[in-house]
Amino acid sequence: MKSTFPESPGDLExxxxxxxxxxxxxxxxIIERYGRDPSRLMDILIDTQAEFGYIPRPVVSFIxxxxxxxxxxxxxxxxxxxxxxxxxxxxYTVYLNDSVIANMMGxxxxxxxxxxxxxCRFGDVSADGLIGLFSTxxxxxxxxxxxxxxxxxxxxQLTPFRxxxxxxxxxxxxxxxxxxxxxxxxxANALPEIRSMVRNNIRKKGPILADGYRPGDALKKVVxxxxxxxxxxxxxxxxxxxxxxxxxxxxxxxxxxxxxxxQKYIFCNADExxxxxxxxxxILTEYPKMLMEGMAVAGYAxxxxxxxxxxxxxYMYLREHLEKVIEGGRKKNYLGTNICGKEGFxxxxxxxxxxxxxxxxxxxxxxxxxxxxxxxxxxxPPFPVESGYHGRPTIVNNVETLCSIVKIVNNGATWYRSxxxxxxxxxxxxxxxxxxxxxxxxxxxxxxxxxxxxxMVGAADVQAVQVGxxxxxxxxxxxxxxxxxxxxxxxxxxIIVFGRERDLLKDVVLNFLDFFIAESCGSCSxxxxxxxxxxxxxxxxxxxxxxxxxxxxxxxxxxxxxxSRCGLGLTAANPVVSSIRNFRPLYxxxxxxxxxxxxxxxxxxxxxASCDAVGRVPTLMADGGGAA
Amino acid sequence: xxxKKTVVATASLAGCFGCHMSILDIDERILSLIDLVEFHRxxxxxxxxxxxYCDIGIIEGxxxxxxxxxxxxxxxxxxxxxxxxxxxxxMGGVPAMRxxxxxxxxxxxxxxxxxxxxxxNPEMVLPNDPELPMLLDRVYPCHEIVKVDHFLPGCPPRxxxxxxxxxxxxxxxxxxxxxxxxxxx
Numbered sequence: 001m002k003s004t005f006p007e008s009p010g011d012l013e014x015x016x017x018x019x020x021x022x023x024x025x026x027x028x029x030i031i032e033r034y035g036r037d038p039s040r041l042m043d044i045l046i047d048t049q050a051e052f053g054y055i056p057r058p059v060v061s062f063i064x065x066x067x068x069x070x071x072x073x074x075x076x077x078x079x080x081x082x083x084x085x086x087x088x089x090x091x092y093t094v095y096l097n098d099s100v101i102a103n104m105m106g107x108x109x110x111x112x113x114x115x116x117x118x119x120c121r122f123g124d125v126s127a128d129g130l131i132g133l134f135s136t137x138x139x140x141x142x143x144x145x146x147x148x149x150x151x152x153x154x155x156x157q158l159t160p161f162r163x164x165x166x167x168x169x170x171x172x173x174x175x176x177x178x179x180x181x182x183x184x185x186x187x188a189n190a191l192p193e194i195r196s197m198v199r200n201n202i203r204k205k206g207p208i209l210a211d212g213y214r215p216g217d218a219l220k221k222v223v224x225x226x227x228x229x230x231x232x233x234x235x236x237x238x239x240x241x242x243x244x245x246x247x248x249x250x251x252x253x254x255x256x257x258x259x260x261x262x263q264k265y266i267f268c269n270a271d272e273x274x275x276x277x278x279x280x281x282x283i284l285t286e287y288p289k290m291l292m293e294g295m296a297v298a299g300y301a302x303x304x305x306x307x308x309x310x311x312x313x314x315y316m317y318l319r320e321h322l323e324k325v326i327e328g329g330r331k332k333n334y335l336g337t338n339i340c341g342k343e344g345f346x347x348x349x350x351x352x353x354x355x356x357x358x359x360x361x362x363x364x365x366x367x368x369x370x371x372x373x374x375x376x377x378x379x380x381p382p383f384p385v386e387s388g389y390h391g392r393p394t395i396v397n398n399v400e401t402l403c404s405i406v407k408i409v410n411n412g413a414t415w416y417r418s419x420x421x422x423x424x425x426x427x428x429x430x431x432x433x434x435x436x437x438x439x440x441x442x443x444x445x446x447x448x449x450x451x452x453x454x455x456m457v458g459a460a461d462v463q464a465v466q467v468g469x470x471x472x473x474x475x476x477x478x479x480x481x482x483x484x485x486x487x488x489x490x491x492x493x494x495i496i497v498f499g500r501e502r503d504l505l506k507d508v509v510l511n512f513l514d515f516f517i518a519e520s521c522g523s524c525s526x527x528x529x530x531x532x533x534x535x536x537x538x539x540x541x542x543x544x545x546x547x548x549x550x551x552x553x554x555x556x557x558x559x560x561x562x563x564s565r566c567g568l569g570l571t572a573a574n575p576v577v578s579s580i581r582n583f584r585p586l587y588x589x590x591x592x593x594x595x596x597x598x599x600x601x602x603x604x605x606x607x608x609a610s611c612d613a614v615g616r617v618p619t620l621m622a623d624g625g626g627a628a
Numbered sequence: 629x630x631x632k633k634t635v636v637a638t639a640s641l642a643g644c645f646g647c648h649m650s651i652l653d654i655d656e657r658i659l660s661l662i663d664l665v666e667f668h669r670x671x672x673x674x675x676x677x678x679x680x681y682c683d684i685g686i687i688e689g690x691x692x693x694x695x696x697x698x699x700x701x702x703x704x705x706x707x708x709x710x711x712x713x714x715x716x717x718x719m720g721g722v723p724a725m726r727x728x729x730x731x732x733x734x735x736x737x738x739x740x741x742x743x744x745x746x747x748x749n750p751e752m753v754l755p756n757d758p759e760l761p762m763l764l765d766r767v768y769p770c771h772e773i774v775k776v777d778h779f780l781p782g783c784p785p786r787x788x789x790x791x792x793x794x795x796x797x798x799x800x801x802x803x804x805x806x807x808x809x810x811x812x813x
Binding site for chain 2: 596597599600601603605606607608609610611612613614615616618619
C-alpha cells in the first residue's frame with residue numbers, strides 16, 4: 001500500500017517525457033552496471049531516479065525490454081517504495097519527517113513555512129518545478145528533529161527561520177551543501193565522504209561504542225578456530241537478535257551452518273525504520289568497520305562467501321563512506337579471498353539500498369527487496385536460514401548484533417555474559433528521544449529500569465514512555481520500575497519520552513496508527529484494514545462522540561491482527577491496546593458514559609458533495625432524514 | 629386465546645434483493661415460519677409505513693442515499709431487534725465499490741461520460757429534482773447509521789442461517805452456528 005501514502009509522488013501517474021537517445025544511453029549504462037540482472041532492479045531504479053529526478057514511463061518500458069521482464073514487474077516494485085517518483089518531484093525534493101517526535105519538536109510550523117516559502121502545498125511541486133514538498137515516515141534523526149531529506153541530504157533541527165534560509169538559498173541557485181551553512185556534525189559526519197550536519201549524540205559508551213577498537217583482531221582470532229567453535233562461542237554468549245525480535249543468534253547461525261547449499265548469504269539489516277530508532281545510523285557512521293568485521297565472522301562461521309549490507313534509503317548520505325570502508329577492508333585483506341591468510345576463507349560485501357519501506361526491516365521482506373521485488377514478507381516456513389536470498393540459506397542479523405559478535409570474539413562469551421541479566425546477556429544500544437534534556441544514543445547493560453533510563457537522560461515530569469517504538473508498549477509512571485530485558489520490556493532500541501503536556505491519544509496513538517496504515521504492505525487483509533478501522537474509532541473518541549462500546553470494539557478488533565503474516569501486522573494495534581490498557585482514564589474522559597450508541601453520522605455533511613455536483617439545495621426533514 | 633405472533637419487518641436498501649431471495653429460499657419451512665410470525669412492513673407484504681411496533685427488523689443492503697438513511701432510522705425506531713442481513717448491510721458490499729471515488733465523479737460517469745450515455749445527454753442534465761433521494765458522499769454500512777443488534781454474514785446469507793436465527797430469536801432458544809454456515813472461502 002505504499003502508493004497510498006497521502007503525499008507520495010510514487011503513485012503510478014507517469015509524467016510525460018520525450019524519450020531521447022541520450023536517455024537510452026544512460027539507462028543502458030545503468031543496466032550494464034548491474035550486469036543486466038533483473039534481481040538488481042532496486043539498484044537500477046535508484047540510479048535511474050538519481051539520473052532523471054524521477055522514473056519516466058518510457059524508461060520503465062525500456063528497462064523491461066532490456067531485462068526481458070514485464071513492465072508490470074517493474075511497476076509493482078516501483079509503486080511499492082515511497083521514495084520512487086514516477087513524475088517530476090522538483091529539482092529539490094523535500095521529504096519532511098512526519099514522525100511523532102518531529103511533530104513534538106515543531107514540525108507543523110516548519111511544514112507551513114516550507115509551503116509559504118516554496119509556494120506549494122505538501123504533496124505538490126512549486127509552479128517553477130524547483131521545489132517539491134512531501135512527507136515521509138521517521139528518517140532516523142529523532143534526537144535532532146524536525147528533520148528533512150532534501151535530495152538525499154539530511155537537514156536537522158529545522159526551524160521556520162532555517163527553512164526560510166534554505167529555500168532562499170535554493171531559489172538563488174546555491175548548491176545543497178552550500179545551503180547547509182549550519183556546519184558539519186561531530187565525529188565521522190565531518191569526513192569529506194559524508195559532509196553531513198547530522199550529530200551522533202553518543203551520550204554513554206559501553207563495550208560496543210567503545211574507543212580503541214582495532215579492526216581485524218576478531219578475524220585474526222576466528223581464522224585460528226574451527227567454524228563450529230565460533231558458533232559454540234556465540235551460543236555460549238547467549239546473545240539474542242538486537243533488531244527487536246530477540247531470536248538467539250547462535251541458534252540462527254547453527255541452523256544456517258547445517259543447511260546444505262553451495263552458496264549461503266550473510267545479510268546485515270541496516271533498515272532501521274522503527275520510529276524513534278537511530279542507533280544503527282550512529283554505528284554505520286562511527287563503527288562501520290566493526291559491523292563489516294562481524295559480517296565476515298558470520299560468513300566464516302556459517303560458510304557464506306557473500307555479504308549484503310541492506311541500508312535504508314534515508315541513509316543514502318552514508319553511501320560513499322560505507323563504500324570506502326568496504327574498499328579499505330579489501331585492501332587490508334579483511335574482505336576478499338584467503339582472508340587473514342586463511343586458505344579458502346572468502347568473503348565480500350555489497351551494499352543494497354532500500355527505497356523507503358518500513359516493512360523491509362522484516363527479514364523476509366528485506367530479502368525480497370534485495371531481489372528487486374516488492375518488500376512483501378514471505379510465508380514462513382521455510383525461514384531464511386534454510387531458504388533465503390535467491391532460495392539459499394541466509395542469515396539476517398541486525399547491525400548491533402554483528403558488532404556485538406566482534407566483541408564476543410575478542411573478549412570471550414564469559415566476559416559478555418558477565419554483563420546484563422541472566423536471560424538477557426550483554427548490552428543494548430538505545431536510541432532515546434522526546435521530552436528529555438539529553439536525547440541521543442546510550443549503551444547500557446540489560447536490566448536497567450525505565451526510571452534509571454529517565455534519570456540518565458534528564459527527563460522530569462514524565463507522563464509516559466514508549467518502549468520499542470510504535471510496535472512496542474506505552475507505559476505510565478506506575479510501570480517505570482520495570483526493567484529493559486527480553487523477559488520484561490523488550491526493545492529494539494527505541495525509547496520515546498512524553499512529558500506531562502502531551503496529548504497521548506491525539507499526538508501519539510493517532511500518529512502511530514497513521515504510520516502503520518502508511519507502511520502496511522497491504523498483503524494481509526487484517527493489516528490493510530483493521531488499523532484504518534481503529535483510526536476511525538479513535539477519531540470518533542477524540543471528537544467526543546465515542547461510547548464505551550467503541551473502546552470494547554477497538555480491543556476486540558485488535559485481536560484479529562494476530563492473523564497477520566509478519567511483525568508489522570502483528571503489532572499494528574499495540575499503540576491502541578497498550579494505551580487503552582495503561583491510560584484508560586484518557587479514553588474514559590472523552591467518551592459519553594451512559595450512552596450505548598452514537599452514530600456520528602451527519603446527514604447534511606454527507607449529502608453536500610452530491611448536491612453541489614447536481615446543483616441542488618439539500619432538503620432535510622425534521623428528523624434529520626432527507627427528502628424521500 | 630391465540631398467542632400473539634412475532635411481528636417481523638424487512639427492507640432492502642442499497643442491495644440486490646438477493647438476501648430477500650435467500651429468505652424465501654427457506655422453502656417449505658416458510659409454512660412453519662408463518663405459524664410463528666406475521667410480516668409487517670416488508671416488500672413481501674408491500675406495506676410501506678409502520679403502524680405498530682415490531683419485534684424484529686431485518687435490513688438488507690447498505691445506505692447509499694438519504695432515503696436509505698431515513699428508512700433505516702424508521703426501522704430502528706419501530707423494531708425491538710434490528711438485524712443486518714448480508715454483506716451490503718454489514719460492510720457496504722458491492723455498492724461500496726464507489727467509496728474512494730469522489731461522488732461528483734460517480735455522477736458524471738453515470739450521466740455524462742459513461743459509454744452508454746456519452747453523447748446522449750447534450751444538455752448535460754444531472755438529476756436534481758427535490759423529490760429524488762440525495763446521494764451520500766460514500767456508502768455506509770447500517771451499523772454506522774443506527775445501532776444494529778445482530779449481523780448475519782453471507783452474500784447472500786444461507787437460508788438455513790436465516791431460518792435458524794429467526795427461530796432462535798422467536799423462541800428464545802440457542803442459535804447453533806456450524807462452521808459451514810459462516811465460512812466463505
